Amino acid sequence: MGLPTAVVVGVGVEQGVGGAVCRRFAAEGYHVLAAGHTAAKIGQVVDAIRAAGGSAQAVVTDTTSETDVERLFDLAMTPGAGREPADLVVFNAGNNQVIDFRTLTAAQFESFWRVGCFGGFLVGREAARRLAPLGRGTVIFTGASGSLRGKPGFAHFAAAKAGLRMLSQSMAREFGPLGLHVAHVVIDGGINGERLRSVMPKMVAQRGEDGLLDVDAIAETYWQLHRQPRSAWAQEIDLRPYKESF
Structure with missing residues (x-):
């Protein structure tokens, strides 16, 4: 028997949710396929996992490309090189930006939807096609505050995230x-990762200790979802710092 395989789509900087999820799964003995659109970033995640004694492979993937996603799952489901077919899939792709609704262009709206929702459809569909016939597996979608409510300047983001949430619900009921365990994680708060620390350092300082979500703590929840007994599956779980209002 080889190592079990996990697929994490939407891996960016090493100190981000995607990178933390990859590390957590690798620590449990999984061979991790780290999929993202920037070779340098996913390469850093893979190098860190290997340096810690884990097993990982970088796969440059455009999550909005049907061909790329199908190719990724062909790789994930083909045993070889000491690994077994995948039984764990995470869709973590997404982007965010404040844009005044009056200046929001059709191209911008479509771009956010394609990455945050359409990409989830492609990944979810391939996971269902490959895993449901086997009667096993976990598919986890990363959500956000925008999955539940649209805030000023975030109509494009909320539309994509709300669509992804409905996709996860429909999949869970069908599969x-x-x-096939399908779960949606609402990350309701700022994430203490490399992106927020570089873009909004003052906000990070103001929130203080435990005022932001820790990426490794988020990753722990993803692992717990995968390990849930089938007699008590969670379809949706929301995560926030204890200081966060909601």
Whole structure:
């Protein structure tokens, strides 16, 4: 028997949710396929995992490309080189930006939807096609505050995230009875990762200790979701710092 395989789509900087999820799965003995659109970033994640004694592979993937996603799952489901077919899939792709609704262009709106929602459809569909017939597996979608409510300047982001949430619910109802666990994680708060620290350092300082979500703590929840007994599956879980208002 080889190592079990996990697919994490939407891996960016090493100190981000995607990178933390990759590290957590690798620590549990998984061979991790780290998929993202920037070779240098996913390469850093893979190098860190290997340096710690884990197993990982970088796969440059455009999550909005049907061909790329199908190719990724062909790789994930083909045993070889000491690994087994995948049984764990995470869709973490997404982008965010404040844009005044009056200046929001059609191209911008479509771009956010394609990455945050359409990409989730492609990944979710391939996961269902490959895993549901086997009667096993976990598919986890990364959500956000925008999954539940649209705030000023975030109509494009909220539309994509709300669509992804509905996708996860429909998948869970359709494929849960077939043995495929589909879950959606609402990350309701700022994430203490490399992106926020570089873009908004003052906000990070103001929030203080435990005022932001820790990426490794988020990754721990993803692992716990995968390990849930099938008699008590969670379809949706929300995460926030204890200081966060909601």
